[in-house]
Amino acid sequence: MSAPEHIIREQYTVDGDDFQAAGGASSAMKKLLRSLGVPPDAIRRAAICMYEGEINMVIHANGGEAEVTFDGGVITMTLRDTGPGIPDPELALREGWSTATDAIRDLGFGAGMGMPNMKRNADEMTINSVINQGTVIVMTIRV
Amino acid sequence: MTIGDIQTLLGAEVLSGEDLLGQPVLSACGSDMMSDVLAFVKEQSVLLTGLVNPQVIRTAEMMDMRCVVFVRGKKPDGAMLTLAKAHDIAVLQTPLRLYTACGRLYAAGLKGEDG
Ligand SMILES: Nc1ncnc2c1ncn2[C@@H]1O[C@H](COP(=O)(O)OP(=O)(O)OP(=O)(O)O)[C@@H](O)[C@H]1O
Ligand SMILES: [Mg+2]
DSSP, rough: OOOOOOOOEEEEEEETTTTTTHHHHHHHHHHHHTTTTTOHHHHHHHHHHHHHHHHHHHHHHHHEEEEEEEEEEEHHHHEESSOOOOSHHHHTSSSSOOOOHHHHHTOOOOSSSSHHHHHSSEEEEEEEEEETTTEEEEEEEOO | OHHHHHHHTTTEEEOGGGTTTTTTTOOOOOSSHHHHHHHHHOOOEEEESOSHHHHHHHHHHHTTOOEEOTTTTOOOOOHHHHHHTTTTTTTEOSSSSSHHHHHHHHTTOOTTTTT
16 A cells, blocks of 8 residues: 555543543544545444454553554554553453443443454554553454 | 435434435344443444433444434434534434334334344
């Protein structure tokens, strides 16, 4: 596709105190990718990854930062938070595994489906987490 | 089936997106868990739910859905309707319960993901 020297980079802040506003970063990214002419299927997969990650940062980690880059061929999403960390990322990737409270389930989340869904939709996903320091999740989508 | 047909079948009120009633829809899903909608929905363009918060509209937006139906007379607030408008998502409200609303649409030919 377009020349690799032209890398698009956007940064979004995810407010951990505002569940109502969650999804704003994912929405902005979706708009950005559409404006860059990325095919709908890749946009959909990226949006699901970003939105699941964004919601996780809000409900599990008190917010964080999201960065999106697009080099013409690959979308890279990096989600960084300074939350409690994920003790066992392998376990977190298992369907149905969740530490969510009933209050979170009342909001329509907390089924333990988000991380496996991110893994399924991304072409690659890495989780780096340190207890009491935070979590960095990188996901890539090939366009 | 169109969004307008859904309105008629469910005796629903259109809260947002009067201009979208002519749009065709091919399949639907019903759930109060957005986790499940995000994980299992593929091409469905209608979401029926008893959950009311802005993340319902966000979920529909992420999944490229065209219509959200709130069941049991649940009323979304103005911010949710503004969000829906911005993304061309029609918002309907029906007094019916989730099971009944889904059943009526299914009986009228609106399929789910698994048939
Ligand atoms: N950014 C994060 N910081 C700390 N813990 C996290 C983070 N993201 C996920 N987790 C942990 O991993 C678990 C699994 O995450 P996952 O997204 O699969 O499920 P969930 O968020 O609990 O529910 P769902 O995604 O279905 O709404 C969470 O319950 C939580 O314990
Ligand atoms: Mg989650």
